[in-house]
Amino acid sequence: MLVLAAAVVCSMSRPALAQAKPAPAKAAGVFDDDKKDSGTKVPGTAKGETVSDRDAIGFTQENVATQMTELEERMFRLSEALRGLEPENASRLRLALKFSREEQILDQMRETRNLLKDAQLGKAETEVRELLAKLEHLRNLLLAEDLDFQLKLARLRQMRETLGQLERIVKEEKRELGWSRFAVEQRKRRERLTARRPDLESLLRDQKAVVADTKGATKEARPAIRDREVKLRKAAAALATDPLFADQQPPHLRRADSHLGDAVTALEGTDAGAALASEERALGTIAEELTRLDEQTAQAERTVAPPEFGRREVDQAKNRGVTDTLAEVSARLGDAGVALRKDLIRASASMRSAEQGLAKTAAEPAADDQAAALETLSKSRDGLAQSVERLLVELRTELQARLIAELTEMHDFQASIRESTQTQAPRVLQKSRTALIAVAGLSKKEAELGQRTEHLLALVEETDFGIALPTALRVLSREMRSIEGLLKEGDVSAGTIALETRVEEDLLGLLQAVRRLPPTTPPAPGSPLPSDLRERERELNRLVAELKMIRLLQSRLNDDTVGVHKSRPETAALPPALRREVEALETAQDEIRDSLAKIAERVEASEDNP
Numbered sequence: 001m002l003v004l005a006a007a008v009v010c011s012m013s014r015p016a017l018a019q020a021k022p023a024p025a026k027a028a029g030v031f032d033d034d035k036k037d038s039g040t041k042v043p044g045t046a047k048g049e050t051v052s053d054r055d056a057i058g059f060t061q062e063n064v065a066t067q068m069t070e071l072e073e074r075m076f077r078l079s080e081a082l083r084g085l086e087p088e089n090a091s092r093l094r095l096a097l098k099f100s101r102e103e104q105i106l107d108q109m110r111e112t113r114n115l116l117k118d119a120q121l122g123k124a125e126t127e128v129r130e131l132l133a134k135l136e137h138l139r140n141l142l143l144a145e146d147l148d149f150q151l152k153l154a155r156l157r158q159m160r161e162t163l164g165q166l167e168r169i170v171k172e173e174k175r176e177l178g179w180s181r182f183a184v185e186q187r188k189r190r191e192r193l194t195a196r197r198p199d200l201e202s203l204l205r206d207q208k209a210v211v212a213d214t215k216g217a218t219k220e221a222r223p224a225i226r227d228r229e230v231k232l233r234k235a236a237a238a239l240a241t242d243p244l245f246a247d248q249q250p251p252h253l254r255r256a257d258s259h260l261g262d263a264v265t266a267l268e269g270t271d272a273g274a275a276l277a278s279e280e281r282a283l284g285t286i287a288e289e290l291t292r293l294d295e296q297t298a299q300a301e302r303t304v305a306p307p308e309f310g311r312r313e314v315d316q317a318k319n320r321g322v323t324d325t326l327a328e329v330s331a332r333l334g335d336a337g338v339a340l341r342k343d344l345i346r347a348s349a350s351m352r353s354a355e356q357g358l359a360k361t362a363a364e365p366a367a368d369d370q371a372a373a374l375e376t377l378s379k380s381r382d383g384l385a386q387s388v389e390r391l392l393v394e395l396r397t398e399l400q401a402r403l404i405a406e407l408t409e410m411h412d413f414q415a416s417i418r419e420s421t422q423t424q425a426p427r428v429l430q431k432s433r434t435a436l437i438a439v440a441g442l443s444k445k446e447a448e449l450g451q452r453t454e455h456l457l458a459l460v461e462e463t464d465f466g467i468a469l470p471t472a473l474r475v476l477s478r479e480m481r482s483i484e485g486l487l488k489e490g491d492v493s494a495g496t497i498a499l500e501t502r503v504e505e506d507l508l509g510l511l512q513a514v515r516r517l518p519p520t521t522p523p524a525p526g527s528p529l530p531s532d533l534r535e536r537e538r539e540l541n542r543l544v545a546e547l548k549m550i551r552l553l554q555s556r557l558n559d560d561t562v563g564v565h566k567s568r569p570e571t572a573a574l575p576p577a578l579r580r581e582v583e584a585l586e587t588a589q590d591e592i593r594d595s596l597a598k599i600a601e602r603v604e605a606s607e608d609n610p
């Protein structure tokens with residue numbers, strides 16, 4: 001069944017692709033080569049009726065979509081039937097079905113049918129090509145020999161997705177906890193402000209009495225008024241240094257102290273008018289400070305008003321809902337999901353208690369419950385991150401063995417292509433048709449190498465294996481694509497052979513570097529070197545391997561730069577083709593620089609923390 005399903009997948013949409021091209025192309029079973037397109041006969045039409053090319057192509061695509069629907073149904077039923085008897089094949093079918101539905105292959109087929117119906121052949125061709133890529137991947141899943149590796153990759157994606165959702169939940173819960181603690185502080189602040197208001201009112205009242213007495217005071221009464229003013233100044237200074245007011249940096253009380261001091265000085269002399277003016281200014285600033293205190297109290301009250309608690313309760317309920325949903329789907333993570341689910345259930349219970357506290361405008365109990373939820377969530381996040389790291393090490397270990405095997409085989413394959421190119425070169429120069437066909441075949445082989453390199457690149461990027469390794473594989477892929485294009489054009493010049501030789505050498509150098517790359521994740525920037533000698537040696541091997549790849553890349557880029565420079569004309573304006581080459585060199589240099597910067601960041605951190 002798996003082989004049959006793969007064969008069906010392989011044949012799907014190819015007729016539609018052929019017919020979707022603007023150039024005339026006929027699909028087997030749809031067009032008759034001996035008839036004109038206008039006379040195409042489609043199954044289901046009445047005798048003598050003909051349909052247009054557009055309808056025929058659309059019918060073919062609709063037929064493919066019907067086959068895909070049936071295939072999905074069969075994969076589902078067969079996976080259920082094989083669950084107990086052949087668990088590996090059942091997993092293979094479930095994985096393929098999951099991919100098909102996540103990529104919405106059926107929906108895309110129906111959309112392509114509509115594009116074909118509307119004669120939007122350009123868009124339809126793009127959609128069909130994308131469908132072919134997806135169907136190719138689906139076939140590979142059904143026939144994959146490394147199913148365990150594919151399943152681990154799928155599990156890694158699920159765990160990373162779950163970890164991302166968990167990070168967002170933790171971030172939101174931190175925000176909720178921060179507001180609750182802020183509400184607790186605001187309530188305490190409001191209480192302190194309310195407690196200090198009588199002192200400020202008393203100060204204001206006493207200053208009013210002094211101002212009133214000063215207005216009708218005789219010379220003999222001024223010393224007594226001065227003494228009262230001195231006491232008021234000390235009281236104002238003490239109030240200004242109170243922690244509550246000191247934190248608020250009371251500008252009005254500070255100005256009042258200055259005015260009170262001027263009034264005391266004036267009362268010691270004979271200028272009663274100046275004393276009265278200073279006292280009135282002091283009275284005004286004290287009144288301003290009282291107004292400011294009332295405004296701050298009102299602001300604190302608004303912050304902890306019931307409507308604010310209601311909004312936070314709704315936000316907390318939403319975060320709890322997301323947590324409950326994640327707890328339900330975490331079962332798909334296997335062993336790692338068991339502990340995660342239990343922690344999420346406990347965190348959800350704490351969130352519910354926090355909601356109840358917020359509903360009662362009880363900020364402090366809500367903050368305690370939110371802190372408990374956050375602690376549980378953080379623990380779950382750290383545990384899941386460790387599980388992801390363990391899975392990554394497993395995948396990288398397997399991937400490293402695959403890289404070594406693939407690069408070794410690709411090196412031999414590239415050497416074979418280069419030798420064949422050298423063999424066919426003299427005959428191509430003699431315009432031999434057989435030699436040109438052979439070179440075109442070599443182009444296809446080089447394309448296969450490029451595809452294999454791109455596949456390895458995708459695996460390396462998904463598993464975060466190495467810093468410079470992705471860049472090296474990307475550069476190799478570009479070089480292989482360049483060789484493919486040259487061979488397709490029949491170019492077997494010395495430059496083409498030199499490029500093939502360079503790719504051979506690059507594959508060999510990359511192979512040597514990959515052998516030294518450890519599968520573990522590099523230490524975070526800022527981490528000291530491991531104290532264990534074996535671990536330290538492992539990190540040094542990682543550094544040596546990364547630097548070898550950087551050196552290889554930079555050396556090749558330097559060669560390319562020299563070559564481009566030699567081909568540069570004497571005119572100031574660069575030809576478009578040469579400008580594109582310069583831009584490609586610039587892009588490659590940026591990639592190398594970014595990789596080297598990441599390595600340097602780790603090395604500098606290790607030197608700072610030996």
